[in-house]
Amino acid sequence: MAVTDTGGAGAKRPSRLFRNMSAKIASIPMIFTAVVVFIGCTIWTIYHSFTRSRLLPAPEKWVGLDNYERLWGENRWLISIENLAIYGACSLILSLTIGFVLAALLDRKIRFENTIRTIILYPFALSFVVTGLAWQWILNPSLGLQNVVRQWGWESFTFDPLNNPEIVIFGILIAGIWQGSGFVMVLLLAGMRGIDEDIWKASRVEGIPTWKTYIFIVIPMMRPVFVTALVIISSGIIKVYDLVVAQTSGGPGIASEVPAKYVIEKMFQAQNLGLGFAASTMMLLSVLVVLIPWAYLEFGGKKNG
Amino acid sequence: MKLTTKLLSASAIVAASSVSAVELEVTHWWTSGGEAAAVSEFAKAFDATEHTWVDGAIAGSGGTARPIIISRILGGDPMGATQLNHGRQAEELIEAGLLLDLTDVAEAEGWKDIVNPSSLLDSCTVDGRIYCAPVNIHSWQWIWLSHQAYADAGTDVPTNWDEFVASAPALEAAGKIPLAMGQQPWQSSGAFGVMAVAIAGVDAWSQVTVDKNPDAVMGPEYTKVFEAAANARAFAANSNVQDWNQATNLVITGQAGAQIMGDWAQGEFQVAGQVAGEDYTCLPGLGVNEVISTGGDAFYFPVQDDPEVEAAQKELAALLLSPEVQVAFNLAKGSLPIRGDIDLMAANDCMKKGLEILAAGNILPDGNQTLSPDTSAQLEDLMVEFWNDPSITAADAQQRYADIIASAD
Numbered sequence: 150m151a152v153t154d155t156g157g158a159g160a161k162r163p164s165r166l167f168r169n170m171s172a173k174i175a176s177i178p179m180i181f182t183a184v185v186v187f188i189g190c191t192i193w194t195i196y197h198s199f200t201r202s203r204l205l206p207a208p209e210k211w212v213g214l215d216n217y218e219r220l221w222g223e224n225r226w227l228i229s230i231e232n233l234a235i236y237g238a239c240s241l242i243l244s245l246t247i248g249f250v251l252a253a254l255l256d257r258k259i260r261f262e263n264t265i266r267t268i269i270l271y272p273f274a275l276s277f278v279v280t281g282l283a284w285q286w287i288l289n290p291s292l293g294l295q296n297v298v299r300q301w302g303w304e305s306f307t308f309d310p311l312n313n314p315e316i317v318i319f320g321i322l323i324a325g326i327w328q329g330s331g332f333v334m335v336l337l338l339a340g341m342r343g344i345d346e347d348i349w350k351a352s353r354v355e356g357i358p359t360w361k362t363y364i365f366i367v368i369p370m371m372r373p374v375f376v377t378a379l380v381i382i383s384s385g386i387i388k389v390y391d392l393v394v395a396q397t398s399g400g401p402g403i404a405s406e407v408p409a410k411y412v413i414e415k416m417f418q419a420q421n422l423g424l425g426f427a428a429s430t431m432m433l434l435s436v437l438v439v440l441i442p443w444a445y446l447e448f449g450g451k452k453n454g
Numbered sequence: 455m456k457l458t459t460k461l462l463s464a465s466a467i468v469a470a471s472s473v474s475a476v477e478l479e480v481t482h483w484w485t486s487g488g489e490a491a492a493v494s495e496f497a498k499a500f501d502a503t504e505h506t507w508v509d510g511a512i513a514g515s516g517g518t519a520r521p522i523i524i525s526r527i528l529g530g531d532p533m534g535a536t537q538l539n540h541g542r543q544a545e546e547l548i549e550a551g552l553l554l555d556l557t558d559v560a561e562a563e564g565w566k567d568i569v570n571p572s573s574l575l576d577s578c579t580v581d582g583r584i585y586c587a588p589v590n591i592h593s594w595q596w597i598w599l600s601h602q603a604y605a606d607a608g609t610d611v612p613t614n615w616d617e618f619v620a621s622a623p624a625l626e627a628a629g630k631i632p633l634a635m636g637q638q639p640w641q642s643s644g645a646f647g648v649m650a651v652a653i654a655g656v657d658a659w660s661q662v663t664v665d666k667n668p669d670a671v672m673g674p675e676y677t678k679v680f681e682a683a684a685n686a687r688a689f690a691a692n693s694n695v696q697d698w699n700q701a702t703n704l705v706i707t708g709q710a711g712a713q714i715m716g717d718w719a720q721g722e723f724q725v726a727g728q729v730a731g732e733d734y735t736c737l738p739g740l741g742v743n744e745v746i747s748t749g750g751d752a753f754y755f756p757v758q759d760d761p762e763v764e765a766a767q768k769e770l771a772a773l774l775l776s777p778e779v780q781v782a783f784n785l786a787k788g789s790l791p792i793r794g795d796i797d798l799m800a801a802n803d804c805m806k807k808g809l810e811i812l813a814a815g816n817i818l819p820d821g822n823q824t825l826s827p828d829t830s831a832q833l834e835d836l837m838v839e840f841w842n843d844p845s846i847t848a849a850d851a852q853q854r855y856a857d858i859i860a861s862a863d
Contacts, residue, residue, distance in 0.1 A: 203546060203826075203828065204524070204545075204546035204547065204827075205528070205546050205550055219861075223835075224835075224839065225835050225839075312694060314842065314843065398696075400637055400838075400842065401637070401842045402838055402839050402841070402842025402843050403835065403838055403839050403842075404842070404843075413521075414831070415831070417520075417521030417524065417525065418517055418520065418521055418827070418831060419827055419828050419830075419831030419832070420524075420543070420546070420826075420827040420828060421827075421828040421831070424828075
């Protein structure tokens with residue numbers, strides 16, 4: 150077809166557009182989905198966030214920035230944002246650090262590596278709802294950890310994060326990291342295995358200690374793997390919802406609310422689509438604020454260098 | 455002539471009922487013990503016709519089920535019939551033409567004459583057409599007191615809110631939780647509503663909830679309500695259960711002195727084999743102000759293309775309001791029937807108190823009927839925050855409540 154056509158043109162340099170035609174045809178459905186579903190629906194949502202839509206979309210009731218004003222005046226939204234920031238920063242740093250340390254330990258060619266890897270990766274196979282419920286039980290003061298330690302004889306031991314509004318978000322964080330760091334470990338381990346054995350030999354000849362080799366040589370070489378891990382973790386952070394619902398359903402009070410939960414509840418429970426759309430637009434905006442500078446550095450920088 | 459019309463209509467009924475049987479999926483969120491027993495009365499009655507009731511119970515409270523129900527109707531996968539609280543929740547669905555017009559059924563069955571109070575039918579009516587079938591009356595304004603808890607504490611069972619407040623230290627000294635309270639948002643907001651009606655009085659309440667007047671929120675009557683709520687918050691501080699029926703269970707087992715909860719709590723006392731007046735006491739309007747609100751449940755019938763399904767839907771609508779079904783259902787559920795012309799001899803003490811208040815006409819519209827879901831959700835958010843965070847003072851909460859009422863639509 151198209152490929153044979155361009156092949157038949159012979160000496161004529163084929164147009165860039167028609168090169169590799171079959172691949173391009175194959176990706177049309179995905180391109181279509183991306184344009185219509187992602188970009189189209191995003192624009193639709195942003196437009197409706199400026200309207201007074203209640204249960205049903207009402208494109209004709211334009212109210213300007215009213216929804217945004219109300220959103221940023223609401224305590225619950227501010228707490229949601231604060232929680233997401235704490236959860237996001239901690240989860241990003243901790244899961245990358247823990248994942249990397251675990252990967253480096255497994256990389257030392259230990260015995261039963263496969264078994265250990267499976268055990269550490271196993272939590273990732275569980276859904277967030279199951280993870281949340283399991284940790285709700287573990288952190289429950291009368292069933293879980295606190296009770297066990299007290300039975301060992303340490304009577305005054307208190308560990309009850311899910312019922313303390315000050316630290317409840319860290320109770321959720323523990324579950325999130327338990328679930329996610331195994332996956333980060335596997336990703337990073339794959340990256341480490343891709344490092345040429347000669348690099349290790351060279352560093353050994355130079356007499357560089359192992360930890361220094363990891364930090365100053367291996368990590369910079371693994372940059373693409375880190376970027377992949379970062380993107381996967383971040384998208385998981387932004388959409389965190391089921392974990393919170395299963396563990397605390399936003400409580401005590403509104404201390405562990407998150408933006409995704411706010412959006413769902415405003416749209417379907419409070420029957421206020423406009424406000425829900427405004428909140429989801431703010432979530433998109435927060436992703437873009439992080440993503441655009443990064444994409445600029447990552448892809449814009451390459452052309453110059 | 456008259457005979458022929460009678461014969462004609464009789465044959466018409468025969469013809470109508472000879473259409474093939476229809477399976478009707480009915481969604482609802484009645485899943486606790488007493489509720490499930492009640493809904494099975496509906497299913498039994500409907501299965502006795504040639505149609506089949508396909509039960510679509512959705513676990514969790516209305517807050518969980520309502521979004522699922524609404525998104526199914528909007529998404530083009532409508533069920534045969536569904537429970538919703540009547541009021542403003544379905545307003546937009548009706549305007550969009552997604553719900554079946556039941557006016558002909560209502561006229562044939564004479565709903566206008568039998569439904570009492572008539573406000574129930576009014577909230578099913580949009581532009582003179584009727585869109586839902588009310589099935590029961592639920593009132594929020596009750597406090598349930600455990601006789602065992604008070605016996606253990608060595609004090610008399612209170613007869614009103616003030617006595618309850620005075621007795622709280624004795625309960626605490628006996629190691630009891632004075633006030634049981636679940637953590638779900640609608641419970642905090644509902645309990646506050648009850649205190650508002652009882653303590654501020656009906657006039658102040660309707661200025662706030664019906665007329666949406668923010669000045670009334672800042673008035674002296676509501677100041678008392680917020681102070682009482684701050685007190686109640688302290689009484690409920692040790693009650694760390696989630697669901698309302700777990701909180702009711704604290705009262706049933708005597709671990710807690712009281713619970714402010716609607717009359718659906720009665721079903722739980724019944725299932726536990728307790729007797730009103732012996733094991734527990736119920737006080738309408740917190741014993742201060744004996745009025746009850748008349749919210750309730752209603753069934754809506756999403757529009758379907760199939761005329762046979764539509765006929766079955768209308769048949770179900772008529773059946774739900776028929777006297778026998780009303781009696782069986784409401785006795786099991788502990789709620790009040792929506793028609794004044796039936797006899798509830800089997801009703802227990804608490805239901806009889808409710809029926810008397812209903813007959814005397816001391817009734818209020820339900821918050822669901824006067825406030826939009828958006829405003830109710832905002833008030834719920836505020837109340838959840840208030841009940842769980844002792845650093846929010848009564849005055850702060852009052853100011854924020856007034857702001858929400860000022861912007862209510």
